[in-house]
Every structure is written in C-alpha cells, then in structure tokens.
Amino acid sequence: MSTSGRKPGKLVADKRYGRPTTTKKKKPAAKKPAPRRKPVKRKTTRKRNPIAAFFIGIFRWIWRLVWRTTVFASLVMAMVIGTAVFYVRSGLPDVSELVDGRARGSVTLLDRDGAVYARRGDQYGGAVNAETVSPHLRNAIVATEDKRFYSHFGISPRGVASAVRINMSEGRGPLSGHGGSTLTQQTAKLLCLGVVFDPADWKNEAEYVADCRRGSLSRKIKEAIYAMAMESKYTKNEILSIYMNRAYMGGGAYGAEAAAKRYFNKTAAVLTPAESAMIAGLLTAPTRMAPTANLKRSQDRAATVLRLMNEQGLLSDEETRHYQRNPATLAAEATMSAGGYFADWVMRSGPEFFTRDTTEDVLIRTTLDPRLQAATAAAVEQVFAEKVRKGSKAEVAVVVMSADGAVRAMIGGRDTDASGLFNRASQAVRQTGSAFKPFIYATALELGYGPLDTVLDEPFCMNIPGSGEWCPKNYTKKFKGRVTLTDALKHSLNIPAVKISESVGRELVMRVARDFGIHRDLQNTPAMALGTSEATLLEMTGAYAGILNGGSSVTPYGLTELRLRGDDTPLMGAGGGIGERVIQPRAAGELIWMMEKVVSEGTGARARLGNRPAAGKTGTSQEARDAWFVGFTADYVAGVWMGYDDNTPLSGVTGGGLPAEIWREVMVRVHDGLPITPLPAQAPVAPAPEPEPQPAPQVDNRRDDSRPNKKVRDSILNQVLRDILGGN
Known part of the structure; x- marks a missing residue:
C-alpha cells in the first residue's frame, strides 16, 4: 500500500494501551535525600548485684x-x-423418705367434747410441698434464710466470707456465731448429714441432736459436701420441701403444716403474708420466738421478715405496709393452756408405748371438762389472791371427778395451768389426817352399827406392845362425853375414832380402805385411826367417789379412747371406772348422811353450798403439815389439799379452813346452772323405846336363878361390848 503524501494513522492498539513508547529517554527524577537517622544509643548493661539476683x-x-x-x-x-x-x-434416699425427721411420734389430747386442749411430743401436721404451700410462706423462708437459694450450687462463698468478716469484727472466732450457711446446708444439718438416730448408739435424743448441731471445721466441710450432693440429686423445690417439713418451728411443731395448725388452726396452703412471715421468723430461734411464748416479739420479728420480702421484690410496698400494720394473731385453740397437769397425768398413766415412747401420732380422748377445769383454776386463784398472805410458798392441789371415777378437772399446784411440773394432785403422797376417818365409820356401819349409836369421848389410854402407853387427844384438847357416831364424825373427835377402829378391828378397817382405793402401806397401829397413813389427793378423791356411788370401789381415770391418727378404730378404751362393791348401799347411804352433818353442822361448815346438799370430811395431819377437805354433792366429788412441798407446818390452816373455802369456791362454779339434786343419803331409823316390862305369868313360884333369861343374857353381852367401846 502506498503511503506517500500523508502521515501514517495511529494504531488502535495505541489507544487501547495508552501512549506509545518513544525511543527518547526521559530524564530520571531527582532522588530525595534520605532522612537522617538518629544515632542509636546502645544500651549499656548494668551489672546486677549477685546477692539480689540470687x-x-x-x-x-x-x-x-x-x-x-x-x-x-x-x-x-x-x-x-x-x-x-x-x-x-x-x-441419698428418695425425697419422700426425708420429710418427717422426728425420732418419736406425737400425742394429741382431746377433752370430753373432742376438742384439742393439749399436745405432747413432736407434732407433725403432714408432708407439704414447696409448690403447694402458700407462695407467701415459700417467699418468706427464702427471703429470711437464703435470698440466693435459687442461684447457688449448695454453698455460698460470698455468704461464708461475709459471715467470717462479721464474726471477726465482733471479736469471735471465724466459725463462731454467723455461719453463712445456705438453706441447703441448713437442710443437710437437719438431716444430720444422713446419720439416723439409733438408741443403741446415743444415750438419748438430746445428745444426738447436739452432735448434729456441732460447728467444727471438719463438720462444716462434711456439711458442704452433703449440701452439694443434695443439689446434684434434688431440685431446689425438693430441697425446700425437705426443709419446710423438718424444721422445728416452736410450740412442739415440726414442719410448716404443724406450725400452721398449731398457731393459726389452718393448713400451710392458705397462710397469709403476715402469718407466713411469723412462721418464717421462728426459724432463727423457734423456742424464744414462738408466738405462744411471746406474741409481741414474734410479731416484731414478722415485721422484719415482711421488710426483707419487700426489699427482694417478693411483696409490694402497699402489701408490706398493710401486713405490718395488721400482724398475724393466734387462733383461739393456740392460746388454750388449761389442763396441763391433767394432760401430764394422762400421759404418765397411759400405756408407755403409746404415750411417752410412741413412734406414731396418737389421739387420746379424755374425761377432761374444759368448763370445770377453768372454774377450778379460777376458784383457786381467787382464794389465794384474797385469803393467802403475800409471799407464802404454800401449795395446793384440787381434783374434781364424777362418781364413777372420771376425772373432770385437776390442779397440781398454784401455777394452775402449768405442765411438766410436779403434780401434787397425783404425785404428792401425804398424811391424810382425819380425812381417813370415814373408812373407820364405813367399816362399823357395814358391821351393823348405826349413825345414832353412841361412844364415850373421855380420856383414854392404851398399852401398845413395844411402845408403852399411848393416850390420844382430841384436837381441841376437850372431851364431849357420850356422843353418837355421827357427832363423833362431824366434830372429828379422835378418841371415839380410835375406840371404834379397835373394836371393829384394824385389819378390817385397812381392808375397807384398800378396797376403796387407798393403796399405800397402811400403818397397822392404833394411830392409823388418826390418819397417820399416806395417800395422794387423787386416791382420796376416788375413795370418796366410792362412798357417793353406793359403796363400790372406783379407779380414777382420764383416758376414754386411744387411737392412731388417721385410724377410726380405737386401740383401747377407758382405763378405770366402778369396780367391786366394798360396803352395802345401806351402809354407804348412812355414811353419806353422817358426812352431810360434817358440812351442815360440823368442822366442814365453811364448805356449805347454800341450798345444795353437800357432804365431806376435813383432815389435818400431825403438826398441821397437811390440810385436806374432800367431799361431794350428788353430781361431783372434789378433793382439796394444801401444804408445803418441804413439809413445813402450815400456820393457822386446818382442813376446815382454807381447803374447805377453796372446795366451796370450786363447787359453786362447777355447779353453776345445774339443778339441785339431793344426796343419796339414808337417814338412820331412831331406835324404838323399849316397852314397859310386863309381869310374867305365874306358872309356879319356883325359879332357877342360876341362869339369866335371854333378855338378861343379851343385856350382859351388850354391856361387855359397851365396856370395850365406852358406850351404853
């Protein structure tokens, strides 16, 4: 192709790849001078001290x-x-095996109407579940005992560190005082780290519990391991359930259900925030904080628990203020404390394996009448407040029972509603004094004597082999001459009582007394007629009940039915009542007539009940160490004893004084509203006057004077008997 006359065109490739290269060399750009480097200082190594380096x-x-x-x-x-x-x-066992941690069962005592009046042993209301109890109770326990319960793994290092710091700041050892235990650790302690109480390994339950509560370092380590093991096997609610069932909550109640019933007479599922706070507040010191011991202190502690629940968001401000202003109060049943002595007596007299050593929950129905118990306590308190000098340590005991021996009320000391104390009604064995004399006259009446037969009250001495001459005296130091048996009893004359006892035979008097229920060793001496033998007030009252019921023996009793909780079939029934006949109804009726004269005309005048007939007998032992009045109406028998526990003589007190007044105050209250019923007394028939002697028909004039006729012979025999008795 010719290219002449024009410049050749640019190639496309030139445009594509940029400007074409030319053969002309470009002048190289001048190089920038390199920056001057600062001279590097060489580090001079300092020589280290060899000792320091070592x-x-x-x-x-x-x-x-x-x-x-x-x-x-x-x-x-x-x-x-x-x-x-x-x-x-x-x-670790199943949760169901851990809810009831008691070593023994409980006994619940019911009065004659079926109402609960006392509890003994460890009360357990039944198993509860953390998911079914009142949510307020669950929240109160967590807020009070362990607010991080649902987040830790069984132990709380923060809680332990805080507890150690507090203990050290208060001058105690690091493990003394605050323990920093989680709720899980407390549960482990309640389980005694899995060690079960065995009587063969422990002297008693108290020693076992003390060992479980030890706070040594090794024990703390074992407790922590056990707590973590529980956390790995059980859920949080299961651990909380075990705790709520086993924790002691005061008043003999173990577990939330027992506490709810004990204090509020309701189940744990329906507790209010105030009631829940009160129960949760017991856990730190259940005996001291129990509302039955000090309600105000328990309410104050509950207010603190409510505040803790509020701070942790478990209770609103409004609810907190409301329940702090309206604290929980006890149910009426929780404050009942009557019948403590009676309950103690029933527990001692009942079968040991169902009372003191029971492993079951037992229900015992008793003869206690709450109205009569309250009336008896009120009477005793009134007389002591009005008639006994301030500061006197004299004690008292009272028993009220029916004629069949069913005990309706019992006071064993001046602290009328106490329990767990020495019971002077059933345990104090004291000299009976003249209260023993009715058994002497009962023997005489049974042998055919009459209330109007007479005996000579005059200075009298008798020789006692081995002891010499003995000359009894009357209390007044005076003599009344010829008196009827009734007068001798109503004036409590000693000499006629001794003469009658000796004439009918001491052995027979002792037999009658024993058959009526005086089981102690009776002293087979002439002084027995003056009441030198001993008995309890319960025995004496039961013996007088035998006189009232017509002459049959009586065994005092308080238990009418015993059964296990949840079982409708009784295991046993009444353990006492009327027994065999001791004297005939005629003799009993005449004795009642004589004893009525003691109250209406004699030494028991202060026991009069107005228009209501009453009978009884006073008694004062040697040197006035014991003062008695035991008597009855047609409805009830009651006995009163006064004295000092250390046998100090009473000052100015006889059976016809304060004991008779207490008896009257008791019986007035006991019979309130009851109709007046006559005593089952039998008045004696006055002896018919002897007819004028009629001349015998003259058969012949011969008469054998060597033999007296029958009338004369009987007269001679009667004269011999009268000489022995000192009567006519």
Missing part, C-alpha cells in the same frame, strides 16, 4: 512452685470433692 531468682522459683502446686492441689481437691459428692449422692 534472692530474686529464689523468689521466682518459689512463686512458680507455689503456683504450680496450687493449681495441682486445686485439681486434686476438685477431684476429691467431686468423688466425695458423688459418693454421698449415691447414698
């Missing part, structure tokens, strides 16, 4: 050794703890 090296070596040892020990410790936790976990 010690620093030693320190670093020790530090590395300690660190490695700590890490290794921690790993080993973790393995040991893990192994221990796994081992303990493998031995």
Whole structure:
C-alpha cells in the first residue's frame, strides 16, 4: 500500500494501551535525600548485684512452685470433692423418705367434747410441698434464710466470707456465731448429714441432736459436701420441701403444716403474708420466738421478715405496709393452756408405748371438762389472791371427778395451768389426817352399827406392845362425853375414832380402805385411826367417789379412747371406772348422811353450798403439815389439799379452813346452772323405846336363878361390848 503524501494513522492498539513508547529517554527524577537517622544509643548493661539476683531468682522459683502446686492441689481437691459428692449422692434416699425427721411420734389430747386442749411430743401436721404451700410462706423462708437459694450450687462463698468478716469484727472466732450457711446446708444439718438416730448408739435424743448441731471445721466441710450432693440429686423445690417439713418451728411443731395448725388452726396452703412471715421468723430461734411464748416479739420479728420480702421484690410496698400494720394473731385453740397437769397425768398413766415412747401420732380422748377445769383454776386463784398472805410458798392441789371415777378437772399446784411440773394432785403422797376417818365409820356401819349409836369421848389410854402407853387427844384438847357416831364424825373427835377402829378391828378397817382405793402401806397401829397413813389427793378423791356411788370401789381415770391418727378404730378404751362393791348401799347411804352433818353442822361448815346438799370430811395431819377437805354433792366429788412441798407446818390452816373455802369456791362454779339434786343419803331409823316390862305369868313360884333369861343374857353381852367401846 502506498503511503506517500500523508502521515501514517495511529494504531488502535495505541489507544487501547495508552501512549506509545518513544525511543527518547526521559530524564530520571531527582532522588530525595534520605532522612537522617538518629544515632542509636546502645544500651549499656548494668551489672546486677549477685546477692539480689540470687534472692530474686529464689523468689521466682518459689512463686512458680507455689503456683504450680496450687493449681495441682486445686485439681486434686476438685477431684476429691467431686468423688466425695458423688459418693454421698449415691447414698441419698428418695425425697419422700426425708420429710418427717422426728425420732418419736406425737400425742394429741382431746377433752370430753373432742376438742384439742393439749399436745405432747413432736407434732407433725403432714408432708407439704414447696409448690403447694402458700407462695407467701415459700417467699418468706427464702427471703429470711437464703435470698440466693435459687442461684447457688449448695454453698455460698460470698455468704461464708461475709459471715467470717462479721464474726471477726465482733471479736469471735471465724466459725463462731454467723455461719453463712445456705438453706441447703441448713437442710443437710437437719438431716444430720444422713446419720439416723439409733438408741443403741446415743444415750438419748438430746445428745444426738447436739452432735448434729456441732460447728467444727471438719463438720462444716462434711456439711458442704452433703449440701452439694443434695443439689446434684434434688431440685431446689425438693430441697425446700425437705426443709419446710423438718424444721422445728416452736410450740412442739415440726414442719410448716404443724406450725400452721398449731398457731393459726389452718393448713400451710392458705397462710397469709403476715402469718407466713411469723412462721418464717421462728426459724432463727423457734423456742424464744414462738408466738405462744411471746406474741409481741414474734410479731416484731414478722415485721422484719415482711421488710426483707419487700426489699427482694417478693411483696409490694402497699402489701408490706398493710401486713405490718395488721400482724398475724393466734387462733383461739393456740392460746388454750388449761389442763396441763391433767394432760401430764394422762400421759404418765397411759400405756408407755403409746404415750411417752410412741413412734406414731396418737389421739387420746379424755374425761377432761374444759368448763370445770377453768372454774377450778379460777376458784383457786381467787382464794389465794384474797385469803393467802403475800409471799407464802404454800401449795395446793384440787381434783374434781364424777362418781364413777372420771376425772373432770385437776390442779397440781398454784401455777394452775402449768405442765411438766410436779403434780401434787397425783404425785404428792401425804398424811391424810382425819380425812381417813370415814373408812373407820364405813367399816362399823357395814358391821351393823348405826349413825345414832353412841361412844364415850373421855380420856383414854392404851398399852401398845413395844411402845408403852399411848393416850390420844382430841384436837381441841376437850372431851364431849357420850356422843353418837355421827357427832363423833362431824366434830372429828379422835378418841371415839380410835375406840371404834379397835373394836371393829384394824385389819378390817385397812381392808375397807384398800378396797376403796387407798393403796399405800397402811400403818397397822392404833394411830392409823388418826390418819397417820399416806395417800395422794387423787386416791382420796376416788375413795370418796366410792362412798357417793353406793359403796363400790372406783379407779380414777382420764383416758376414754386411744387411737392412731388417721385410724377410726380405737386401740383401747377407758382405763378405770366402778369396780367391786366394798360396803352395802345401806351402809354407804348412812355414811353419806353422817358426812352431810360434817358440812351442815360440823368442822366442814365453811364448805356449805347454800341450798345444795353437800357432804365431806376435813383432815389435818400431825403438826398441821397437811390440810385436806374432800367431799361431794350428788353430781361431783372434789378433793382439796394444801401444804408445803418441804413439809413445813402450815400456820393457822386446818382442813376446815382454807381447803374447805377453796372446795366451796370450786363447787359453786362447777355447779353453776345445774339443778339441785339431793344426796343419796339414808337417814338412820331412831331406835324404838323399849316397852314397859310386863309381869310374867305365874306358872309356879319356883325359879332357877342360876341362869339369866335371854333378855338378861343379851343385856350382859351388850354391856361387855359397851365396856370395850365406852358406850351404853
């Protein structure tokens, strides 16, 4: 192709790849001068002190050794703890086996109407579940005992550190005082770390519990392991359930259900926030904080628990203010304390395996009448407040029973509603004094004597083999001459009582007294007629009940039915009542007539009940150490004893004084509203006057004077008997 006359065109490739290269060389750009480097200062190595270097090296070596040892020990410790936790976990039983932690059962006592009036033993209301109880109770326990319960793994390092700090700041040892235990650890302690009470291994239950509560370092470590094992096997609610069922909550109540019934007479499922706070507040000191011991203190503690619940968001401000202003109060049943002595007596007299040593929950129905018990206590308190000098240590006992021996009320001391104390009604064995004399006259009446027969009250002495001459005296030191048996009893004359006892035979008098219920060793001496033998007030009252019921023996009783809780079939019935006949109804009726004269005309005048007939007998032992009045109406028998526990003589007190007044005050209240009923007395028939002697028909004038006729012979025999008795 010709290219002449024009310039050649540019190639496309030139446009594509940029400007074409030319053969002309470009002038190289001038180089920038390199920046000047600062002269590097060479580090001059300082020569280290060889001694310092030695010690620093030693320190670093020790530090590395300690660190490695700590890490290794921690790993080993973790393995040991893990192994221990796994081992303990493998031995943990099912939750259902851990809810009831009592070593023995409970006894609930019901009065004659079926109402609860006393409890003995460890009360357990039944198993509860953390998910079914009142949520307020669950929240109150967590807020009070362990607010981080649902977040920790059984132990709380923060809680332990805080407890140690508090203990040290208060001048105690690190493990003394605050323990920093979680709720799980407290549950482990309640379980005694799995150790079950065995009577063969422990002296008693108290020693076992004390060992479970020890706070040594080794015990704390075991407790922590057991708590972690529980956390690994049980859920949080299961652990809380065990705690709520086993914790002691005062008043003999173990567990939330028992506490709810004990204090509020309701189930744990329906507790209000105020009631829940009160129960949760008991856990720190259940005996001291129990509302039955001090309601105000328990309410103050509950107010603190409500505040804790509010701070943790478990209760609103409005609810907190409302329940703090309106604290929980006790149910009426919780404040009942009447019948403590009676309950103690029933527990002692009942079968041991169902009362004191029961492993079951037992219900006992008794003869106690709450109205009569309250009336008796009020009477005793009134007389002591009005008639007994301030500061006197004199004690009192009162028993009220029906004619069949059913005990309706019992006071065993001036602290009328106490329990667990010495019961002077059933345990104090004291000299009976003249209260014993009715058994002498009962014997005489049974042998055919009459209330209007006479005996000579005059100075009298008799020779006692081995003791010499004995000359009894009357209390007044005076003599009344010829008196009827009735007068001798109503004036409590000693000499006629001794003469009658000796004439009918002491052995027979002792037999009658024993058959009526005086079971103690009776002194077979002439002084027995003056009441030198001993008996309890319960025995004496039961013996007088035998006179009232027509002459049959009586065994005082308080238990009418015993059964296990939840079982409708009774295991046993009444343990007493009327027994065999001792004297005939005629003799009993005549004796009642004579004893009525004691109250209406004699030494028991202060016991008069107005228009209501009453009978009884006073008694004062040697040197006035004991003062008695035992008597009855047609409805009830009652006995009163006064004296000092140390046998100090009473000052100015006889059976016809304060004991008779207490008896009257008791019986007035006991018979309130009851119709007046006559006594079952039998008045004696006055002897018919002897007819004028009629001349015998004259058969012949001969008469054998060597033999007296029958009338004369009987007269001679009667004269011999009268000479023995001193009568006519």
